[in-house]
Amino acid sequence: MTVIGTDSPASGGLAIETFALSRRFGALTAVDGASLSVRSAEIFGLIGPNGAGKSTLIKMLTTMLPPSGGHATVAGFDLRTQAGQVRRHIGYVPQLLSADGELTGYENLLLSARLYLVPRGEREGRIRQALELMGLTEVRDRLVRQYSGGMIRRLEIAQSTLHAPSVIFLDEPTEGLDPVGRHAVWLHIRDLRARLGAAVIVTTHYMDEADALCDRIALIDRGRILVTDTPTALKRQIGERATLDDVFAQMTGQAQEGGNYRDVRRTRRAAREHA
Amino acid sequence: MGGYLTQLLAVADAELRKLRHDPWELASRAIQPVLWLLLFGNVMARVRGLAPQSIPYLDFLAPGILAQSALFVAIFYGISAIWERDLGVLHRYLVSPAPRSALVSGKALSSGARALSQAVVVYFCAAAMGVHLSLRPTNVAAAILLIALGSALFSTFSLIMACIVRTRERFMGIGQVLTMPIFFASNAIYPVALMPTWLQILARLNPLTYEVDGLRAVMLARGSSVFGLTRDFTVLAVAGIAMIAVATRMYPRMTE
Numbered sequence: 001m002t003v004i005g006t007d008s009p010a011s012g013g014l015a016i017e018t019f020a021l022s023r024r025f026g027a028l029t030a031v032d033g034a035s036l037s038v039r040s041a042e043i044f045g046l047i048g049p050n051g052a053g054k055s056t057l058i059k060m061l062t063t064m065l066p067p068s069g070g071h072a073t074v075a076g077f078d079l080r081t082q083a084g085q086v087r088r089h090i091g092y093v094p095q096l097l098s099a100d101g102e103l104t105g106y107e108n109l110l111l112s113a114r115l116y117l118v119p120r121g122e123r124e125g126r127i128r129q130a131l132e133l134m135g136l137t138e139v140r141d142r143l144v145r146q147y148s149g150g151m152i153r154r155l156e157i158a159q160s161t162l163h164a165p166s167v168i169f170l171d172e173p174t175e176g177l178d179p180v181g182r183h184a185v186w187l188h189i190r191d192l193r194a195r196l197g198a199a200v201i202v203t204t205h206y207m208d209e210a211d212a213l214c215d216r217i218a219l220i221d222r223g224r225i226l227v228t229d230t231p232t233a234l235k236r237q238i239g240e241r242a243t244l245d246d247v248f249a250q251m252t253g254q255a256q257e258g259g260n261y262r263d264v265r266r267t268r269r270a271a272r273e274h275a
Numbered sequence: 276m277g278g279y280l281t282q283l284l285a286v287a288d289a290e291l292r293k294l295r296h297d298p299w300e301l302a303s304r305a306i307q308p309v310l311w312l313l314l315f316g317n318v319m320a321r322v323r324g325l326a327p328q329s330i331p332y333l334d335f336l337a338p339g340i341l342a343q344s345a346l347f348v349a350i351f352y353g354i355s356a357i358w359e360r361d362l363g364v365l366h367r368y369l370v371s372p373a374p375r376s377a378l379v380s381g382k383a384l385s386s387g388a389r390a391l392s393q394a395v396v397v398y399f400c401a402a403a404m405g406v407h408l409s410l411r412p413t414n415v416a417a418a419i420l421l422i423a424l425g426s427a428l429f430s431t432f433s434l435i436m437a438c439i440v441r442t443r444e445r446f447m448g449i450g451q452v453l454t455m456p457i458f459f460a461s462n463a464i465y466p467v468a469l470m471p472t473w474l475q476i477l478a479r480l481n482p483l484t485y486e487v488d489g490l491r492a493v494m495l496a497r498g499s500s501v502f503g504l505t506r507d508f509t510v511l512a513v514a515g516i517a518m519i520a521v522a523t524r525m526y527p528r529m530t531e
Contacts, residue, residue, distance in 0.1 A: 062370050064530045087372040094370075096363025102293040114285030115371040117278045143296060159367065 015040045015167045015199030016061060020070035023056050030056040032223035033070065038199050040166065043189065045214035046203040047244070053223040054203040055095060058171050061201070062092045075167045088116070091160035091198075095171040099155050101145030105136050108144060108159055116163035130158040134188070150181030157188055161196065168192060168200045174209060186213050207244035211235075217244075221252045282373035286381025291388060301389075305396040308344035312337065312400050315464075325465055330407075330497055337401040337408075338490035338498070339463030342483060344397065345390040345422055346457060349429035351450050352386055353437030360529050361443075369527055376523040379431065383519060386430035387423030394422050398494075407496040417493040417504070424511040425486035429457075431518035438525035463487050467501070485510040 016038040023031045031053045038044045046054045059065040061074055063083040072079040075089035099108050109127045118126055131137045134154040144152060153173060161168060170189065174182040186209070193200050204210055210217050211231045218228040227234065235242045238250055294300060316336050319325060326335035359365040368378050402408055409415075436453070440446050460474055461483040467475055478484050489507030492500035500507060 059530070064366065064369060084372055084374075087370060090370070092366070092370040094363045094366040096361075096366065098363040098367040100289065100293070100364050100367075101362075102296060103289060104296075107289065107292050111285055111289045112367070112371070114281050114288075115368070115373045117281060117372070 013040050014038065014073075014076075015042065016044075016072065016074050016201070018061070018070065018072035021057070021060060021067050021072050022069035023053075023060055023065060024068045029223050031060065031067075034220075034223075034225050035070075036218055036225060036228055038167075038201060040199050041193055041197050042215050043193055043200045043202065043213055045210040045217035046201065046220055047205070047207065047210045047217050047248070048220035049205055052220045054220055055171055056223075057220070058092075058169050058201070058203060062090060062169055063087055075165075088163075089166050091163070091165035091168040093153075093156045093160045093168075093170045093173055095175060095203075097152065099144045099147075099152050099159065101143065104141050104143055105131065105147070105151075105155050106140040108155060109162060112159040113162050118163055126162050130162055133191070134158045148181075149177055150184060153177065153181065153185055154188065157185070157192070161192060161198075164196055164198075166196070166198050168196075168198050170200065170202045172203055172205075174204065174206065182209070189213060207248065211244050219248060219251055221248075226251045279374060279377050282371075282377040283381040283384065286368070286373075286378055287385040287388065290382065290385030294389060301392045304344070304348055304393055307347065308340050308393060308397050309400050311340045311343070312397070312404060316340070316404070319464070325469075327466060329499075330495065333401070333404055334406050334495050334498070335466075335491070336464060337397060337406045338494045339461075339487050341394060341397040341422065341494070342425060342461075342487045342490055343458055343463050344393045345426045346429050346483060347454060348390065348393070349386055349426045350433050350454050350457070351446075352382075352430035353433035353435075354443055354446055354450070356382075356434050356437045356526075356529070357441065357443050357446060366530055369530055375527050376519060379434065379519050379522045379526055382434065383427035383431045383515070384423075387427040390422050390426035391419060394419060408494060409496045409498070414493040418490055421486055421489045421493070421507070421511065424508070424515055425483065428482055428511060428515040428518055431515065431522050434522045435518065435525055438522070438529055441529070457481060457483055461487060462501075482511055482514045 014037050016036070019035050020033040021031060021035070022029065022033055034057055046057060048054055056065065060067050061072065061079070063079065063086055067079070074086045077085040077089065079086060103111070106127065109130060110123070113123045113127060131140050134157065136151060136155060136158070139147065139151065144155065147155065157170070157173070173185050173189070177185065189200055189202065192198055202213065214231060216228060216230050217234070219226040231244060234247045235244065238246050312333070316333050319336070320332040322332070326332040356365070398408060433450070436449055437446055440449055456477075460477040461481050462478060463483065467478045467484065470478060485502060485507040488500050488502050489504055491498040492504055
């Protein structure tokens, strides 16, 4: 297997650095002064309940949403002034269904390869390799709307990483998947880090998933980052057989309860479409 | 520059591939113009004084119906953009390094190319009904270009509307409201000269008028342009570029 090289960012090994990043929607502050740093080749979890601000933070870091305050560098480039460069060096798998159901798996990958200007001579090879890695070679010419939820997720990951990004964002990558599908996604996330040396930022509200997958996690609640540390260190603070759920309950003074109507509608719809 | 073109064509190509997977969409689009020509055209052909003396009314009508059928499809293009936003496909485009104008232009180009299927249908149907068409290659090429320009223009206008109204439900309402004045305040089914003055002014501000005017000159064996082909093409090109410029600014904000 060939390792695809990437331009390495010039920010001393930090994949992401944010300073007091904020986003307000009218009176609502969705992200409130988030400061964090993610190292290269690190799997970093953004953990919190639905509506905590995880997706808003990701949207800002992927240039989809301009921040209301603060600043950040992603892959070594300034989020506000070098958005184009940022986009070139990141991969993003949104929570929503981003593969086009009306196209085949191959066509989806071809579209991504062209949008990211993968050199013409390398396109076919990289697409073939991506299909193989994700176990989609046999269904490459089938319309994506006939794929299972797990297959769609793997295709989306392949689409977002064809250009060998140095920072990869996955927003709720296991939402709506069964345990087998979730496990497969975990394996692929680890593999991406190993293969591309990329930093991987994952949001999830499954604490067990964060525990198993992430090198470090940031707990977010109501727009604020409560704490950033390794899962082990966080659990140790609470007590011997503590889980991340306990950590979260302790930090926020509440058990997880699940988001507002909009979040429920969104996650259920996503789940249905992935089914 | 080469990169820009690759990205633009990638967007257009993806849209056209979808069409290839679902050719029913093309077939269903062909029905409306045929009905207009057969039902509306055959009745109105009996009304005297509707078309200029030089050509029969069906000849006069055919280019208008072609432009109209392309308009009716293009004006609802925004729905698919909202749909893509709701699903998440739009995020894939916007997070890519492709310049926003390349994305918008690629969509416009695909809309222009899609309209060509309607041109084929209208040409065949009109020929079968005895319309005197011009099949000189330069004329056909000019007609294709006019239809493509018109569709690109109106689909981008529709995209702008989608950016403003943001939901499918609201867009359905708006789409209906927009189609009527664009269609009736144009020369598609009657000459501008027949209109009251205030409507004439609107018709002259309406890009569809110039699309139809140009089509009359190039589609018909005995057709002529009121405004001149240079003006027709210029108006469509300038309006199209203006639409793309506006949409380029608004489209990225759809995901917010």
